[in-house]
Structures are given as C-alpha cells and as structure tokens.
Amino acid sequence: MNAQGADLKPVFLPFALPDIGEAEIAEVVECLRSGWITTGPKTARFEKEFAQYIGGGVEAIAVNSATAGLHLAVEALGIGPGDEVIVPVHTFTATAEIVRYMGADPVFVDVEPGTLNMDPTKIEAALTPRTKAIIPVHYAGLACNMAPIIEIARRNGLKIVEDAAHALPTTFGGANIGTLDTDATVFSFYATKTLATGEGGMLVTRNPAIAKRAKIMRLHGISRDVFDRYRAGGAWYYEVVAPGYKYNMTDVAAALGIHQLSRLAEMHSKREAIADIYRAAFGDLPLVQPSTAPSGDVHAWHLFPVRVTAAAGISRNELVERLGAKGIGVSVHYVPLHMHPYWRDRYHLKAEDFPASTAAYESMVSLPIYSKMSRDDVDRVVSAVRDALGEKRA
Numbered sequence: 001m002n003a004q005g006a007d008l009k010p011v012f013l014p015f016a017l018p019d020i021g022e023a024e025i026a027e028v029v030e031c032l033r034s035g036w037i038t039t040g041p042k043t044a045r046f047e048k049e050f051a052q053y054i055g056g057g058v059e060a061i062a063v064n065s066a067t068a069g070l071h072l073a074v075e076a077l078g079i080g081p082g083d084e085v086i087v088p089v090h091t092f093t094a095t096a097e098i099v100r101y102m103g104a105d106p107v108f109v110d111v112e113p114g115t116l117n118m119d120p121t122k123i124e125a126a127l128t129p130r131t132k133a134i135i136p137v138h139y140a141g142l143a144c145n146m147a148p149i150i151e152i153a154r155r156n157g158l159k160i161v162e163d164a165a166h167a168l169p170t171t172f173g174g175a176n177i178g179t180l181d182t183d184a185t186v187f188s189f190y191a192t193k194t195l196a197t198g199e200g201g202m203l204v205t206r207n208p209a210i211a212k213r214a215k216i217m218r219l220h221g222i223s224r225d226v227f228d229r230y231r232a233g234g235a236w237y238y239e240v241v242a243p244g245y246k247y248n249m250t251d252v253a254a255a256l257g258i259h260q261l262s263r264l265a266e267m268h269s270k271r272e273a274i275a276d277i278y279r280a281a282f283g284d285l286p287l288v289q290p291s292t293a294p295s296g297d298v299h300a301w302h303l304f305p306v307r308v309t310a311a312a313g314i315s316r317n318e319l320v321e322r323l324g325a326k327g328i329g330v331s332v333h334y335v336p337l338h339m340h341p342y343w344r345d346r347y348h349l350k351a352e353d354f355p356a357s358t359a360a361y362e363s364m365v366s367l368p369i370y371s372k373m374s375r376d377d378v379d380r381v382v383s384a385v386r387d388a389l390g391e392k393r394a
C-alpha cells in the first residue's frame with residue numbers, strides 16, 4: 001500500500017485470525033503426500049492427544065464441527081419430539097438448532113448480567129415435565145457456574161451437554177471443562193476459535209454408551225464393532241445399524257489440530273496477556289469490561305466483549321463505526337436468539353423476558369483478541385477505543 005493510501009485508509013486489523021505455525025503446515029503437507037486425506041491415523045492421534053490433554057479419563061470423538069458434535073450428543077441422549085432442552089438465549093444459533101434437529105424444543109433462559117452465562121437461578125422456572133436436558137454455554141471462554149446447574153440437573157433427572165465452543169482452555173473449580181460431572185462436552189475448532197482446524201469439533205464424554213453411539217452416528221450409522229471384527233478377513237464388510245450422519249473429521253483438519261493442541265498453552269498465554277492489557281487500559285473508561293475467572297480458574301479469552309455505559313454518551317453502533325474508521329475489525333456476540341426471526345416467531349419470544357441479554361446486546365462490542373496480534377496491534381485497539389470514547393471517563 002502506498003503512503004497516500006495508508007493515510008486515507010488505515011491498514012485493516014481483522015477481528016480474528018487463526019494462528020497457523022510451520023508445524024501445522026508441514027503436517028498438512030505430510031498428510032497430503034501420504035495419500036490418506038480423510039479420517040485416518042492423524043484423526044486417531046488427535047483424538048488420543050486431545051483426550052489426554054483434557055484428562056479425567058474422557059474419550060474424545062472428532063467431528064467436522066461443534067454443531068455436529070452437539071447434534072450427536074443430544075441424539076445419543078435420546079432427545080426427541082416432545083422433549084424440551086434448556087439453552088441460554090445469549091448464544092450462537094447452533095446451541096439451539098441442534099435441539100430442533102431432533103424435533104425437540106429449546107426453552108430459552110436469560111443470562112447473568114455480569115458474566116453473560118446462563119443464569120442458574122432462571123433454570124427452575126423454565127422446567128416442565130417435558131424437560132430432558134440443559135445445554136450451558138461457557139460464554140467467551142469463562143465457565144458457567146456449573147455447581148448449581150449440575151445440582152438442578154441431578155435433582156430433576158436431567159442430562160447436561162456443555163457447549164464448550166469457546167472454552168479451550170477453561171477450568172471450573174480447578175477442573176478442565178470436559179471433566180465435570182456432565183454427560184458430554186463439545187469443543188469447536190472453527191477458524192476463529194482458540195484451537196482452529198478451519199472446520200472441526202470434538203465431543204468428549206466419560207459415558208461409554210454416548211461415545212459408542214456418537215462414533216456410529218458420525219459416520220452413516222456404520223457399526224465399528226462389526227467393521228473391526230471383519231477387517232482381518234476382508235475390509236469390505238460393514239453393517240449399517242441406524243440412519244447416521246456424515247460428521248467425521250478429515251486427517252487434513254486433524255493435522256492442523258495436533259499441532260494447534262501442542263501450541264495451545266502458548267497461544268492461550270498470548271490471549272491472556274492481551275486481556276490484561278485491555279483491562280488495565282480501559283479501567284477508567286465508561287465501559288463494562290468482561291468478567292474474569294475466579295482466582296485459580298482459567299478463562300480461555302476466546303472473546304473480549306466490552307459494553308458501553310450511559311456515561312459514554314455514544315451508542316454501541318457509534319463505537320463500532322468509530323473503530324471501523326480506524327481500521328479495527330470488531331463483532332457482536334451475540335444478536336440474542338430471541339431477536340432472530342426464526343426463534344422469535346417459532347417460540348413467541350419477547351425481549352422483555354430476557355432483560356440481561358437484551359441490555360448486553362444493545363451495548364456490546366467484541367474487540368480483537370487472538371495470538372497472532374502484535375503488541376502494536378493491541379496498542380492500536382487500545383488507542384482506537386480510547387479515542388472513540390473521547391475524554392469521557394467512567
């Protein structure tokens with residue numbers, strides 16, 4: 001770009017970028033040269049290493065998206081027509097759509113005004129005799145308060161599937177998400193997530209029945225037991241035991257995942273450092289900063305959502321515009337589900353029934369936070385936010 005161009009239009013800082021290193025690239029090339037590009041040895045290795053990383057004796061089942069993993073989890077739990085599943089309203093549509101895949105109905109609850117995680121005190125009022133499960137979302141990478149959620153589930157005979165799309169690495173009470181006393185946990189490796197394989201996901205569970213069913217259903221309902229039993233005599237024989245899906249992970253994606261996983265701690269410490277810089281730099285501004293993890297726990301910092309307060313004197317939209325003018329890519333997490341036509345109309349949802357989510361949505365902006373950001377990039381975001389809010393102080 002020439003100097004004049006740079007003056008007119010600042011270099012654009014993307015909202016999110018994957019952090020792909022040379023090891024990932026070499027492993028993908030090796031995969032391509034090997035001739036085995038779909039599910040195979042690299043997927044098996046990624047599953048094994050991921051399960052070891054999470055710990056607690058979990059089994060890890062690789063899939064081609066977190067949406068697929070969530071679908072497999074509710075399918076394995078036998079959720080079906082007539083059933084209800086509790087979901088937070090402040091999430092991505094995938095959390096709720098997989099309930100509809102099963103012909104069941106999501107029941108939406110509001111979030112805590114601070115953390116924007118599912119409000120455990122709102123769950124009991126949403127229960128009916130049809131309620132079968134709860135899907136908490138660890139928003140932005142901060143664990144939900146899982147103790148009351150697990151307690152409510154236990155008392156009412158409900159299953160729990162954790163949407164951990166943001167939660168790698170995240171802990172609750174010192175334990176890795178994925179090892180809590182729940183039925184299944186699903187991570188996302190979408191391009192913008194904290195571990196990126198382009199598209200991909202991982203279902204982890206300690207329940208052998210769920211693991212077995214998910215492994216059958218992720219590949220056309222083909223029973224692996226039969227496949228393995230007959231492999232010695234001839235690889236051609238297999239049995240279809242259910243109308244399954246095409247949700248398997250490719251070895252190309254797993255090649256990325258293996259090295260992303262080995263770099264997770266390094267990438268996470270960079271996200272943490274950016275969060276620390278932002279928090280310190282914005283302390284005097286009219287902003288609500290994102291909640292931090294309780295001491296001793298880990299926040300994945302997938303997102304850094306700030307909220308403008310009334311004292312800012314500018315709207316969220318104005319802040320987005322001012323940051324955009326300075327070349328800072330931002331996003332909003334999320335347009336709550338009750339504001340999307342499908343969910344709003346299908347379930348007659350009203351904004352006033354979700355005051356915390358609605359208020360957060362109206363004032364929120366997610367700032368760039370990813371390990372590829374340089375110190376200059378971070379400083380640019382800080383100056384842009386400070387400039388956009390003028391001399392206004394909290």
Ligand SMILES: *Cc1c(COP(=O)(O)O)cnc(C)c1O
Pocket residue numbers: 064065066067068091092094095137163165166187188189190199200201
């Ligand atoms: C990204 C995301 C998903 C879906 O992940 P995919 O891997 O893209 O299917 C689900 N839930 C939440 C909260 C997400 O952010």
